[in-house]
Amino acid sequence: xxxxxxxxxxxxxxxxxxxxxxxxxxxxxxxxxxxxxxxxxxxxxxxxxxxxxxxxxxxxxxxxxxxxxxxxxxxxxxxxxxxxxxxxxxxxxxxxxxxxxxxxxxxxxxxxxxxxxxxxxxxxxxxxxxxxxxxxxxxxxxxxxxxxxxxxxxxxxxxxxxxxxxxxxxxxxxxxxxxxxxxxxxxxxxxxxxxxxxxxxxxxxxxxxxxxxxxxxxxxxxxxxxxxxxxxxxxxxxxxxxxxxxxxxxxxxxxxxxxxxxxxxxxxxxxxxxxxxxxxxxxxxxxxxxxxxxxxxxxxxxxxxxxxxxxxxxxxxxxxxx
Amino acid sequence: xxxxxxxxxxxxxxxxxxxxxxxxxxxxxxxxxxxxxxxxxxxxxxxxxxxxxxxxxxxxxxxxxxxxxxxxxxxxxxxxxxxxxxxxxxxxxxxxxxxxxxxxxxxxxxxxxxxxxxxxxxxxxxxxxxxxxxxxxxxxxxxxxxxxxxxxxxxxxxxxxxxxxxxxxxxxxxxxxxxxxxxxxxxxxxxxxxxxxxxxxxxxxxxxxxxxxxxxxxxxxxxxxxxxxxxxxxxxxxxxxxxxxxxxxxxxxxxxxxxxxxxxxxxxxxxxxxxxxxxxxxxxxxxxxxxxxxxxxxxxxxxxxxxxxxxxxxxxxxxxxx
Numbered sequence: 001x002x003x004x005x006x007x008x009x010x011x012x013x014x015x016x017x018x019x020x021x022x023x024x025x026x027x028x029x030x031x032x033x034x035x036x037x038x039x040x041x042x043x044x045x046x047x048x049x050x051x052x053x054x055x056x057x058x059x060x061x062x063x064x065x066x067x068x069x070x071x072x073x074x075x076x077x078x079x080x081x082x083x084x085x086x087x088x089x090x091x092x093x094x095x096x097x098x099x100x101x102x103x104x105x106x107x108x109x110x111x112x113x114x115x116x117x118x119x120x121x122x123x124x125x126x127x128x129x130x131x132x133x134x135x136x137x138x139x140x141x142x143x144x145x146x147x148x149x150x151x152x153x154x155x156x157x158x159x160x161x162x163x164x165x166x167x168x169x170x171x172x173x174x175x176x177x178x179x180x181x182x183x184x185x186x187x188x189x190x191x192x193x194x195x196x197x198x199x200x201x202x203x204x205x206x207x208x209x210x211x212x213x214x215x216x217x218x219x220x221x222x223x224x225x226x227x228x229x230x231x232x233x234x235x236x237x238x239x240x241x242x243x244x245x246x247x248x249x250x251x252x253x254x255x256x257x258x259x260x261x262x263x264x265x266x267x268x269x270x271x272x273x274x275x276x277x278x279x280x281x282x283x284x285x286x287x288x289x290x291x292x293x294x295x296x297x298x299x300x301x302x303x304x305x306x307x308x309x310x311x312x313x314x315x316x317x318x319x320x321x322x
Numbered sequence: 323x324x325x326x327x328x329x330x331x332x333x334x335x336x337x338x339x340x341x342x343x344x345x346x347x348x349x350x351x352x353x354x355x356x357x358x359x360x361x362x363x364x365x366x367x368x369x370x371x372x373x374x375x376x377x378x379x380x381x382x383x384x385x386x387x388x389x390x391x392x393x394x395x396x397x398x399x400x401x402x403x404x405x406x407x408x409x410x411x412x413x414x415x416x417x418x419x420x421x422x423x424x425x426x427x428x429x430x431x432x433x434x435x436x437x438x439x440x441x442x443x444x445x446x447x448x449x450x451x452x453x454x455x456x457x458x459x460x461x462x463x464x465x466x467x468x469x470x471x472x473x474x475x476x477x478x479x480x481x482x483x484x485x486x487x488x489x490x491x492x493x494x495x496x497x498x499x500x501x502x503x504x505x506x507x508x509x510x511x512x513x514x515x516x517x518x519x520x521x522x523x524x525x526x527x528x529x530x531x532x533x534x535x536x537x538x539x540x541x542x543x544x545x546x547x548x549x550x551x552x553x554x555x556x557x558x559x560x561x562x563x564x565x566x567x568x569x570x571x572x573x574x575x576x577x578x579x580x581x582x583x584x585x586x587x588x589x590x591x592x593x594x595x596x597x598x599x600x601x602x603x604x605x606x607x608x609x610x611x612x613x614x615x616x617x618x619x620x621x622x623x624x625x626x627x628x629x630x631x632x633x634x635x636x637x638x639x640x641x642x643x644x
Contacts, residue, residue: 036406055453131377
């Protein structure tokens with residue numbers, strides 16, 4: 001007897017394997033299994049939401065591990081909540097599968113449940129369809145009214161920060177198909193950044209009353225910081241010698257270009273009034289997370305990268321989907 | 323120069339063509355173009371949400387008109403809001419395209435904007451990716467806390483209603499590829515039900531304090547009413563002679579089977595205490611929409627269909643995606 005859509009939802013997303021449904025969460029009044037899910041927000045909070053689609057052979061390789069795919073998909077999508085300063089609540093999953101492979105689904109749902117627990121989210125709905133392998137996730141979170149971090153608040157006089165280190169995930173693309181046994185330790189570190197990015201959710205929530213603008217770095221620092229600059233109507237200067245580069249990345253060639261133009265890092269880039277540097281330092285210490293000042297906002301438009309001699313440094317372009 | 327993802331969003335969804343972004347809507351604090359959209363709900367309201375995916379050659383034919391696709395996708399998804407009694411607010415669109423076809427996109431976005439205006443919704447976010455043609459829409463609405471219509475409230479003593487007429491859309495599948503010029507008038511009527519279903523949004527909102535359970539008919543009456551019965555822990559009896567059948571459907575063969583087992587109608591099926599029949603009649607008149615009493619709830623489990631002689635009538639199975 002063929003496995004029905006209802007069976008898949010029941011076995012892999014409601015009762016068995018991952019058990020991702022969080023009926024016990026106070027925000028979720030009704031989860032999977034009705035026409036709509038029902039979410040209740042805290043009084044005075046707004047809903048923040050974002051959608052990401054991952055298509056096989058475009059956003060992840062053919063035959064990519066379903067366990068890695070589940071975690072990576074949710075992390076990538078949750079990263080948008082982080083960039084907006086949202087407290088994560090729930091997500092939906094639109095999953096399109098060419099065939100019903102129970103091993104694939106089982107590993108997928110266990111990993112998705114783990115990631116959901118790690119990020120503090122529950123699955124509240126979705127759709128399971130037949131077709132070329134593709135996932136669309138919508139994440140939902142909340143923030144006190146008016147406190148969501150947007151891209152358009154950067155001001156002249158602000159300084160620019162990034163979290164963590166940049167360029168690791170894009171450097172890993174070169175050995176995505178290398179057999180694990182043949183990887184050097186550095187390469188394994190870089191690959192982990194690609195396979196299992198960390199959405200900076202706690203950082204984002206702590207930036208609500210500190211950052212003037214924020215974005216997550218999915219398409220590369222130059223492209224994503226460019227969005228802040230454009231939305232805010234200002235110019236930005238990045239000192240390339242101040243970019244946070246991991247030891248592993250420095251061992252693997254064009255580290256600066258990877259840091260400026262490589263996507264998939266999912267670190268946050270944000271602007272803060274220069275007068276509040278001490279608050280950022282305190283936050284960095286309390287979160288045990290590197291927050292590096294890499295430049296500043298000035299009058300004008302566009303991004304200028306400079307080196308230690310104040311000469312212009314030209315990065316390659318950010319990734320474009322078409 | 324190739325058209326980028328940013329260009330597509332700007333040209334077809336933000337500024338040009340359809341102009342679907344509803345920045346003027348008070349519920350939308352931030353629409354497309356930031357990491358997250360920000361929605362504000364009315365005080366005392368809950369968020370209701372649902373996701374639907376449509377895959378080419380599974381849920382719609384290859385080379386299907388992009389204008390029809392846009393309207394149908396939003397209608398199908400909004401129908402879940404109707405079934406839950408939600409007031410529609412906003413939606414997101416995850417659109418995966420094999421190539422950038424500007425004529426296709428232009429017709430798609432104009433039609434999507436028209437449908438969004440018709441249903442009272444605005445586009446607040448999405449993702450545009452490259453890959454096999456596929457759409458995932460998430461619709462969001464709201465209802466006063468505790469008033470969302472669920473599937474699990476049907477009670478013994480309730481009567482069962484459906485809106486509109488049933489079976490038309492599934493009967494249309496037989497001539498989906500017939501040239502328009504060769505269609506009979508009846509066939510054109512049925513095709514319109516398939517191509518342009520009407521989400522029963524106003525009906526759903528009016529059922530909030532009247533229906534004990536509700537669902538929209540996407541997989542066929544027998545299958546979808548079965549979900550209400552199972553979730554409510556009751557049995558249901560449908561009198562097949564009371565099913566609302568259109569004149570067009572009666573001209574085209576097995577009308578009863580189409581009405582019981584055919585999907586894609588997107589009418590609502592709901593249960594109401596027998597004591598409130600007069601309220602349903604009043605609602606039907608005020609909405610100018612047929613609301614037909616087709617059966618009743620009794621103790622037990624499962625669905626029984628009977629004919630005018632009280633003999634059991636066996637419908638074919640509802641559509642299964644796998």
